Amino acid sequence: MNLVELFIYPIKSCGKIPLNQAEVTLKGLAGDREFMWVDESGQFVTQRTYPQLTKIRVQQLENEIELSVDNQEIEPFKLQPTLTGTSKTVQVWRDQTVAIDQGDAVADWLQNALKQDEQPYFRLMRQSPDFIRPVDPNYAVNPNNQVSFADGYPCLLTNTASLAELNRKLKETYSTSSQEIPMNRFRPNIVIDTNQPFIEDNWKTILIGEVYFDLVKPCSRCIVTTTNQKSGERNELKEPLKTLATFRQQPRGVMFGFNMIPRNTGTIQVGDSVEVVEIL
Template structure:
């Protein structure tokens, strides 16, 4: 087994960036979900309610971020994220934390890009290095385990064989032609190639390159998986959720992929070997 995909999402729910290698920190890959868009109540915004967020392309060049919306008549916008803006109390799921506002210019651009009304102002915030957002204590392995603005855990891993099995079942379950679901719909950080569907369900401790990870919880999936990650359009057949529900339903939802917490830091590269050291 080996790594075939490494991805970061600098702004939560916007487009991903594929990398040949990435640095593992305690809260995730460097720059992954470092920034987040919040609404007028300072509550996090995602594709669950704003599928058009999928259209925002994010490009990272050293310390600068460029934003654009391909196919839309809006000019690209480039800015430098910073830790010197006004602190905002923001809410992400059940967590309340302090984040750093990134200013009016990028907020105005995002409001236009997302086609929000004047009654729906939004802001872009960056996670403050002084604010540690802890992992759910029910699944944390150490008191210091932390996470970025990701939904709940520092890393999400998916398996190519699991996706192949899902797509096989989608084809069988649909009487009309149905396109295969691409891995991008699941927004993973790490994609591994294996021959065994859902072998990751049985992992407890793995090693990727020189980095060890606790495999702590399967990932329950939502409507985002039915959203085209370039156009923001929802799948009318409700795939892959419809088929996942036929064979991957557990307490808490339908599952695909595994959440990971790093044990140590390091660098992960494309084609790094993946080893399972402990099984459930």
């Protein structure tokens, strides 16, 4: 088994950046979900309610982050991230933490990019290094476990064989390949290549490169999986969530992929072997 793809999403719910190599920090891959959009009350904003956020492409430059939108007459925006802006309390699910406002210019750019002439008006916030957001204590391995602006856990792992099985069922249901989907619907950080679907359900600890990961909770899926990650359009048949629910429904939701917590920092890269250290 090998690691075949690595992704970070610098801005929560916006475009991905593929990597050949990543630094693993205690709160996930370096640069992943360090930023997020919030509404005027400080509530986090995602594709769940604004699927068009996926059309915001993100590119990391040397000291800047470039935002752009395909096929629109709007110039890309180069953001100079800051840790000296106005601090504000923000909400991510049940968590409250403090983040740093990235300024009016990027907020105005998003308003234009999304063609929103009226409210809501979103602000881009950066996670403050002075405030740790802890992992849910019900799943934390130790009290020091922390997370970025990801939904709840530092890293998300998916498996190529699981996607192949889902696409097989979709093709079987619709007698066509028209509903088959790419892995980007699940917005993973780490994609591994195996020949057994959902084999990770039985893992407790794995080693990738020089980093140990504890698999703490299967990932429950939502309407984002029905959103085309290029166009922002929702699938009218609610696929693949509808089909996934026929064979991956569990008490806490419809599951695909696994949430992980790194035990240590280090480097991982595409091609690394995946070693199962401990099973359930």
